[in-house]
Amino acid sequence: MAVVASAPGKVLITGGYLVLERPNAGIVLSTNARFYAIVKPLYDELRPDSWAWSWTDLKLTSPQMGRETMYKMSLKHFALQCTSSEARNPFVEYAVQYAVAAAYSTFDNDKKDLLQKLLLQGFDITILGSNDFYSYRNEIEARGLPLTPESLASLPPFSSITFNTEQSDGQNSKPEVAKTGLGSSAAMTTSVVAALLHYLGVVNLSSYSGAQHQENLDVVHIIAQTAHCMAQGKVGSGFDVSSAVYGSHRYVRFSPQVISSAQNAIRAMPLEDVVADVLKGKWDHERTKFSLPPLMNLLLGEPGTGGSSTPSMVGAVKKWQTSDPQHSSDTWKRLSGANTKLEAQLSLLSKLAEDYWEIYKSVIYSCSMYQSEKWVEQASEAVGQEIVKALFGARDAMLNIRSEMKLMGMAAGIPIEPESQTELLDATMNMCGVLLAGVPGAGGFDAVFAVTLGDSGNNLAKAWSSHNVLALLVREDPRGVCIENSDPRTNQITSGMSSVSIV
Numbered sequence: 276m277a278v279v280a281s282a283p284g285k286v287l288i289t290g291g292y293l294v295l296e297r298p299n300a301g302i303v304l305s306t307n308a309r310f311y312a313i314v315k316p317l318y319d320e321l322r323p324d325s326w327a328w329s330w331t332d333l334k335l336t337s338p339q340m341g342r343e344t345m346y347k348m349s350l351k352h353f354a355l356q357c358t359s360s361e362a363r364n365p366f367v368e369y370a371v372q373y374a375v376a377a378a379y380s381t382f383d384n385d386k387k388d389l390l391q392k393l394l395l396q397g398f399d400i401t402i403l404g405s406n407d408f409y410s411y412r413n414e415i416e417a418r419g420l421p422l423t424p425e426s427l428a429s430l431p432p433f434s435s436i437t438f439n440t441e442q443s444d445g446q447n448s449k450p451e452v453a454k455t456g457l458g459s460s461a462a463m464t465t466s467v468v469a470a471l472l473h474y475l476g477v478v479n480l481s482s483y484s485g486a487q488h489q490e491n492l493d494v495v496h497i498i499a500q501t502a503h504c505m506a507q508g509k510v511g512s513g514f515d516v517s518s519a520v521y522g523s524h525r526y527v528r529f530s531p532q533v534i535s536s537a538q539n540a541i542r543a544m545p546l547e548d549v550v551a552d553v554l555k556g557k558w559d560h561e562r563t564k565f566s567l568p569p570l571m572n573l574l575l576g577e578p579g580t581g582g583s584s585t586p587s588m589v590g591a592v593k594k595w596q597t598s599d600p601q602h603s604s605d606t607w608k609r610l611s612g613a614n615t616k617l618e619a620q621l622s623l624l625s626k627l628a629e630d631y632w633e634i635y636k637s638v639i640y641s642c643s644m645y646q647s648e649k650w651v652e653q654a655s656e657a658v659g660q661e662i663v664k665a666l667f668g669a670r671d672a673m674l675n676i677r678s679e680m681k682l683m684g685m686a687a688g689i690p691i692e693p694e695s696q697t698e699l700l701d702a703t704m705n706m707c708g709v710l711l712a713g714v715p716g717a718g719g720f721d722a723v724f725a726v727t728l729g730d731s732g733n734n735l736a737k738a739w740s741s742h743n744v745l746a747l748l749v750r751e752d753p754r755g756v757c758i759e760n761s762d763p764r765t766n767q768i769t770s771g772m773s774s775v776s777i778v
C-alpha cells in the first residue's frame with residue numbers, strides 16, 4: 276500500500292539572518308504550496324532468493340525533473356549506491372538512510388523482522404512539488420500569456436521545472452532550479468521522511484491530535500532536520516524544516532551541537548547508533564503558535580525569475596560580522612527590536628480581533644479600501660482607533676526592518692533589499708489595503724511578500740501585474756506535515772484554484 280505524505284513551503288516574514296543565532300526569533304508562515312512524497316514497495320512479493328540479499332533496491336522518480344534514479348541500499352549500514360547515470364538527490368538519499376536507521380534504532384527484534392521484509396521489497400519513491408515552488412515566468416511569457424495568477428492557474432499541476440542555465444558568478448549566484456524561495460528542499464526532505472517513517476511504522480501520523488501526535492511530529496522533525504543539514508553540508512537555522520513539520524509559528528533555532536554525532540558519524544559509528552543519539556539529543560528549538568491576524572492575507576509577487584542563492588548571502592553577512600563587529604552588532608540589535616515590535620503589533624491585532632470582532636471586522640474592511648494615509652479616518656471610537664494604531668505600528672516596524680536589512684546588505688556587499696525591490700516594495704506599501712511588504716528570508720531576488728487587508732489582495736495582484744510582477748497563487752496555510760489519502764495527481768490538487776489546462 277502506498278503512503279503519501281505532504282509538507283508545506285514557507286515564507287520567513289521576520290528574522291532573516293538573525294534567526295541563525297539563538298535566542299533571536301523568526302516568524303515563519305507556512306503556505307498552501309506543498310511537497311508530496313509517495314512511498315510504496317518496489318516489488319509486490321518478496322523474491323524467493325531475497326533472504327540472502329545484503330542489498331535492497333530504491334527507485335526515486337522526480338517526474339518534474341524528468342529523472343528516474345536507481346540505487347542499491349546496503350542492509351547492513353544503509354549506504355546508498357547510485358546505479359543509474361541520472362543526477363543524485365542528496366536530500367532524499369539522507370532522508371531514506373536516516374529514516375531506515377531510525378526504524379532500526381527504535382524497533383525491538385520482532386518489529387525488526389517485519390522491517391527486514393519491508394526493506395527487501397525495495398522502495399519506490401516519487402516526489403512532486405506544487406508549481407508554486409518554482410518560477411514559471413519564462414513559460415508564461417513564452418506562451419504569450421499575461422503575467423497574472425490566472426495564467427499560472429492554467430498550467431497543469433506539477434509542471435516540469437526549469438533549470439537555471441546561467442553560470443554561478445559568486446555572491447549573486449543562481450540556484451540549480453528556477454525557484455520562488457518557498458523552501459523546496461526542506462519541504463521535500465520532510466515529506467520523504469514523514470512518508471517513510473509512517474510506512475515503516477516508526478510513527479503513526481494518521482491521527483491529528485493529542486500528545487502522541489506531537490511526539491510523532493517531533494521524531495519527524497529530528498530526522499528531517501538532521502537529514503537536511505547533512506544533505507546541505509551546513510547547519511542553517513532550520514526554520515524551513517520546522518515550518519514544513521509544524522506549520523506557521525514563531526521559531527527559535529536548535530543548538531547546532533545537537534546534531535554533532537551525525538556530523539562526526541563517518542568515524543565508524545553504526546548509523547542506527549548515530550540516529551539513536553540524535554533522537555535522544557536535547558532539541559531546544561522553540562515553536563510558539565503564530566499566524567496572521569484574521570482578515571489578513573499573505574501574497575507573494577515574483578518580480579524576476581530564478582531567485583537568489585541563500586548560502587552565499589549568509590556567508591557574506593557572517594564575514595561582515597567578523598570584520599565589523601561593532602556596527603554589525605548595532606544593526607542586529609536594531610533589527611531585533613523592529614522584529615519584536617512587528618510581532619507584538621500582529622499579536623495585538625489578533626487579540627483585538629478576538630475581543631472586539633465586529634469593530635475589528637468593520638475597521639479592517641474599511642481600511643482595505645484605502646491607502647494607509649486614509650486609515651485614521653476609518654475609526655471613530657476608542658477600540659477602532661486602537662486597531663488603526665496597531666496597523667500603523669506594524670507598518671512602521673516593517674519599514675524599520677526593511678531599512679536595517681537594506682543597510683545590512685550594503686555593509687555586507689550583497690543585495691538583501693536591492694534597489695529594484697525597494698521601489699517595488701515602496702509602491703506596494705502605498706497601494707490600497709496593503710498593510711506591509713518586504714523581502715522574505717535572506718532577501719535578494721526571490722519573490723517579495725505583502726500582507727493585505729480584507730479583499731484587497733485581488734487589486735494588489737492586478738496592480739503588480741501592470742508593474743510586470745507576477746502575483747503567485749500561494750497563500751498562508753498554517754498546516755504542517757500530514758498524511759494524504761491519495762496521490763495528488765489523481766486529486767488534481769492545485770494552489771487553491773481550479774486548473775484549466777491550456778496545453
Ligand SMILES: Nc1ncnc2c1ncn2[C@@H]1O[C@H](COP(=O)(O)OP(=O)(O)O)[C@@H](O)[C@H]1O
Pocket residue numbers: 337339340364402403404408436450451452454456457458459460461463
Ligand atoms: N521536484 C523536485 N524533484 C527533485 N528535486 C527537487 C525538486 N524540487 C527541488 N529539488 C531539489 O531541491 C533543490 C532546491 O533546494 P534549495 O536550493 O534549498 O532551494 P529552496 O530554497 O527552494 O529550498 C534543487 O536544487 C533540487 O536538487
Ligand SMILES: C[C@@](O)(CCOP(=O)(O)OP(=O)(O)O)CC(=O)O
Pocket residue numbers: 286287290291292293294295456457458459511512513514515584585589715716717718
Ligand atoms: C538567511 C536565513 O536566516 C534565512 C534564509 O531564508 P530563505 O527563506 O531565503 O531561505 P532559502 O529557502 O534557503 O532561500 C538563513 C537561515 O535562517 O537558515
